[in-house]
Amino acid sequence: MSGQYEELEGDNSELARDPNLYQIADLLQDNDIDLESIQHSVVQMLRAFGENPNRKGLRRTPERVARMYTELLDGYRQDPYTLINDALYEVSYDEMVLVRDIEFYSLCEHHLLPFLGRAHVAYLPKGRVLGLSKIPRLVDLFAHRLQVQERMTRQIAEFLDELLHPLGVAVVVEGLHLCTAMRGVKKHDARMITSAMFGLFRRNIATRQEFLENISRGASSMF
């Protein structure tokens, strides 16, 4: 990894050839989302519910749902390099970089219902930083697809680790899962906290503690 890192310095075009980043981004590039099939399926679902898809309120629902999914699932087809390419900087800064309370909305792959909440992302730079505004977009890259919260958390951490080769990465995600909350089962489980810690955040208790204190300070209730 470190050899590859040196090669990348000062030449962002080389970045586009890092296959590890594409592997972590886990894109669906071969086909576009099939709007027509989604519309057709929604009509069938409405009928299966016992509804009349032709009644006034529902007539345009299949079309609306199809367009909505295009937006909610755009993380599958977002090229990560378009997202980050112009915002990588070589710096000597080596203190913790932390972006907390990043709002996210994702879809649980088990029920196709939303889970939403906040992500906290930190890393300890080793010569390279990413523009702060890109971190929420990185969260969206992995949130805007069918997900499970554990995997989303790990993917965000792995992606930053591969992109920046920092001394450590930490990601904590707090999510409210509507598939649990709306159905009134196990309500106490509706809020879920997941984390991924790499490098110094994993090995060094003081570093991890500093991060956890920073994200809990002044934390307000999620909703």
Ligand code: ZN
């Ligand atoms: Zn679910």
